[in-house]
Amino acid sequence: MKIDGRDYRSVWVDADDHWSVHILDQTKLPWSLEVLRLTTRDAAAHAIRSMQTRGAPVIGAVAAYGLCLALREDASTEAMERDADLLNATRPTAINLRWALDRMLTRLRNTPASERVAVAYHEAALIADEDAAQNAAIGRHGLPLIEAAVRPGRRVNVLTHCNAGWLATVDWGTALSPIYTAFNAGIDLHVWVDETRPRNQGAALTAWELGKHGVPHTVVADNAGGHLMQHGEVDLVIVGADRVTRTGDAANKIGTYLKALAARDNNVPFWVAMPSTTIDWTVSDGVAEIPIEERSETEVTEMTGRMADGTIATMRVISAGSPAANPAFDVTPARLLTGLITERGRCPASAEGLLGLFPERR
Ligand code: MRU
Numbered sequence: 001m002k003i004d005g006r007d008y009r010s011v012w013v014d015a016d017d018h019w020s021v022h023i024l025d026q027t028k029l030p031w032s033l034e035v036l037r038l039t040t041r042d043a044a045a046h047a048i049r050s051m052q053t054r055g056a057p058v059i060g061a062v063a064a065y066g067l068c069l070a071l072r073e074d075a076s077t078e079a080m081e082r083d084a085d086l087l088n089a090t091r092p093t094a095i096n097l098r099w100a101l102d103r104m105l106t107r108l109r110n111t112p113a114s115e116r117v118a119v120a121y122h123e124a125a126l127i128a129d130e131d132a133a134q135n136a137a138i139g140r141h142g143l144p145l146i147e148a149a150v151r152p153g154r155r156v157n158v159l160t161h162c163n164a165g166w167l168a169t170v171d172w173g174t175a176l177s178p179i180y181t182a183f184n185a186g187i188d189l190h191v192w193v194d195e196t197r198p199r200n201q202g203a204a205l206t207a208w209e210l211g212k213h214g215v216p217h218t219v220v221a222d223n224a225g226g227h228l229m230q231h232g233e234v235d236l237v238i239v240g241a242d243r244v245t246r247t248g249d250a251a252n253k254i255g256t257y258l259k260a261l262a263a264r265d266n267n268v269p270f271w272v273a274m275p276s277t278t279i280d281w282t283v284s285d286g287v288a289e290i291p292i293e294e295r296s297e298t299e300v301t302e303m304t305g306r307m308a309d310g311t312i313a314t315m316r317v318i319s320a321g322s323p324a325a326n327p328a329f330d331v332t333p334a335r336l337l338t339g340l341i342t343e344r345g346r347c348p349a350s351a352e353g354l355l356g357l358f359p360e361r362r
Pocket residue numbers: 054055056057094161162163164165168169173174175201239240241242252253328
């Protein structure tokens with residue numbers, strides 16, 4: 001995506017520094033656009049764990065590049081398997097992480113150690129390029145949903161939760177890809193951006209992305225969505241996902257499930273957009289089987305923002321002594337979803353729906 005006239009991806013390797021891996025430091029947004037240069041396995045693992053890079057598809061790509069960095073230190077089979085495990089353990093919910101590392105290992109196990117570094121960089125670049133292409137396709141397949149909501153003299157209102165934009169993928173985004181595609185096609189639309197406490201990915205990242213692209217949007221408190229739906233202010237909801245079961249249940253940022261309940265009560269279409277790399281074909285019951293990341297309580301007890309003098313400050317917003325809990329994701333059962341938008345098209349959120357698009361999984 002273009003930011004201030006320059007094309008960015010959320011992870012890349014420079015032609016003149018072809019071993020290092022670059023990411024945008026998402027913990028610094030929206031206050032400053034900072035590029036991080038990763039040169040070691042540990043730096044890549046830290047970037048994922050600390051959410052300097054975050055969002056299901058992009059953490060898969062960064063983990064793949066992290067394995068490249070690890071192989072530069074030690075390309076033995078023993079080290080490679082250990083390093084892949086270490087990278088995989090950085091975050092538990094998004095399946096793209098394991099998918100990308102499994103793909104790397106499958107390619108590398110049959111490669112002589114002396115050739116592994118070159119092969120690994122090639123494979124990681126393929127993973128990144130394919131993710132960008134899949135997300136562009138999600139935009140094309142999601143576009144008709146927004147076109148169908150166009151009414152004369154009225155803008156289309158889309159609500160989204162968390163950040164499932166280009167920052168969360170290698171490029172384009174998942175939930176935001178249909179929005180960018182529709183906006184680029186000249187459709188008059190507006191996006192309600194859930195702030196997405198506790199880490200504010202909506203307020204800090206989605207609003208920044210949309211603003212940089214010129215897409216009209218309004219940030220709302222997480223609890224505003226139901227009210228907006230009751231008053232006809234939301235034509236459709238599109239969110240991303242961190243893991244979708246073979247039956248169509250979708251794990252996404254905490255609070256997604258509540259939005260889906262409100263959407264169902266108000267007959268608002270609720271779509272999940274994700275590449276097939278987010279589908280966990282081994283899991284059928286999302287609520288029972290998808291591991292939900294439990295993050296630090298300080299993410300709930302504290303907030304970070306820019307002070308009037310420009311400095312970035314973190315402050316406690318909860319009374320001293322009150323404990324906090326921080327489940328980072330929830331699971332929306334397939335029955336609450338209108339459908340899924342994938343790189344191969346749209347389908348009902350069900351085993352049959354997914355198998356219709358991915359018959360090779362039958
Ligand atoms: O904890 P995060 O910020 O990594 O969570 C991200 C989300 O929940 C996104 O909605 C999801 O990964 C989809 S990204 C295209």
